[in-house]
Amino acid sequence: MLNQARRIVIKVGSSLVTNQGKGLDHVALQRWAAQIAALKQINKEIVLVSSGAIAEGMQRLGWDTRPTALYELQAAAAVGQMGLAQAYASGFSHYGLQTAQVLLTHEDLSNRKRYLNARSTLTTLLKLDIIPIINENDTVATDEIRFGDNDTLAALVTNLIEADALVILTDQAGLFTNDPRKNPEAKLLPEVHAGDPALEKMAGGVGSGISRGGMQTKVIAAKRAARSGADTIVASGHEENILMRLNNGESIGTRFLAKLPILAARKQWLADYLQVKGYVTLDQGAVKALLDDGKSLLSIGVVSVNGEFERGETVSCLDEEGKEIARGLINYSAVETQKILKRASSEIEAILGYVDEPELIHRNNLVLL
Numbered sequence: 139m140l141n142q143a144r145r146i147v148i149k150v151g152s153s154l155v156t157n158q159g160k161g162l163d164h165v166a167l168q169r170w171a172a173q174i175a176a177l178k179q180i181n182k183e184i185v186l187v188s189s190g191a192i193a194e195g196m197q198r199l200g201w202d203t204r205p206t207a208l209y210e211l212q213a214a215a216a217v218g219q220m221g222l223a224q225a226y227a228s229g230f231s232h233y234g235l236q237t238a239q240v241l242l243t244h245e246d247l248s249n250r251k252r253y254l255n256a257r258s259t260l261t262t263l264l265k266l267d268i269i270p271i272i273n274e275n276d277t278v279a280t281d282e283i284r285f286g287d288n289d290t291l292a293a294l295v296t297n298l299i300e301a302d303a304l305v306i307l308t309d310q311a312g313l314f315t316n317d318p319r320k321n322p323e324a325k326l327l328p329e330v331h332a333g334d335p336a337l338e339k340m341a342g343g344v345g346s347g348i349s350r351g352g353m354q355t356k357v358i359a360a361k362r363a364a365r366s367g368a369d370t371i372v373a374s375g376h377e378e379n380i381l382m383r384l385n386n387g388e389s390i391g392t393r394f395l396a397k398l399p400i401l402a403a404r405k406q407w408l409a410d411y412l413q414v415k416g417y418v419t420l421d422q423g424a425v426k427a428l429l430d431d432g433k434s435l436l437s438i439g440v441v442s443v444n445g446e447f448e449r450g451e452t453v454s455c456l457d458e459e460g461k462e463i464a465r466g467l468i469n470y471s472a473v474e475t476q477k478i479l480k481r482a483s484s485e486i487e488a489i490l491g492y493v494d495e496p497e498l499i500h501r502n503n504l505v506l507l
Contacts, residue, residue, distance in 0.1 A: 161197030416445025
């Protein structure tokens with residue numbers, strides 16, 4: 139599976155990066171850096187979603203048990219995030235690789251403007267050959283911090299950057315027919331279809347005392363990742379050299395198959411699930427560029443703007459007869475679009491004083507109707 143994937147999101151759980159929840163396991167982090175560096179050597183784009191900040195913060199603060207008060211959890215996360223970022227930066231530097239810390243909450247990925255801002259940042263980092271290290275912004279999160287649900291965050295990032303695959307590494311071997319800790323007859327499921335309702339029932343229960351996730355959150359994460367066409371692998375991070383073995387085609391853990399290929403799933407999401415906030419009318423040249431040439435929509439091809447929309451919201455693209463030909467996520471607000479319509483992309487910065495993207499709607503965020 140991974141050998142066919144170019145862009146991969148890898149999530150490592152707390153049990154794989156900490157010393158039984160007592161601070162970071164720097165030897166383990168070095169091993170993850172080595173495996174990811176090996177993937178980078180074969181031209182993979184990697185985004186790492188890592189837990190561990192709260193555990194590191196607890197160790198630095200001298201706390202033996204995980205607190206329950208939200209403000210104490212937030213304080214531990216703030217302290218521990220420093221150590222987590224430093225540890226990864228040090229580990230990857232041995233392989234000549236740079237890292238970047240990106241802190242997100244689920245709200246960042248549900249708000250369309252922040253969604254596009256996060257997407258632009260991550261795709262730019264990947265173009266610069268930098269490895270983004272993502273964690274929840276636990277110092278401001280509320281529900282997220284209580285559940286410790288980096289599995290869901292990893293799935294949302296997979297959707298965000300249109301990754302080809304999601305790998306969730308945990309202390310469990312994969313998805314079993316029953317809880318193997320309670321039922322010795324439980325069997326590992328090597329391959330399933332993401333989104334199958336029966337899987338969530340199989341995966342009932344919570345994780346260890348270190349993390350607050352569990353197999354159920356991983357099953358749900360696989361379903362989320364499948365919405366943009368990405369397959370998911372859930373496997374034990376204690377397996378030796380697991381990332382390269384997965385890349386070499388070895389069957390480890392459970393593979394959750396997405397029902398739709400990436401492009402089809404994303405286009406379906408754009409076409410069916412997002413509410414249209416406004417309209418832009420295109421000249422004949424822009425219509426041809428979209429319909430016949432597979433191009434992005436540029437501001438120079440827009441002749442009028444209707445509606446009140448913000449950056450990241452969905453707009454319809456109409457031809458001059460009023461027929462809807464496409465819709466997508468726009469990179470500029472209605473006010474900004476009005477100022478730059480009929481103008482070349484090279485003029486945007488001079489007109490607005492800044493440029494978010496050269497395209498009004500990027501091809502990857504646009505679906506033809």
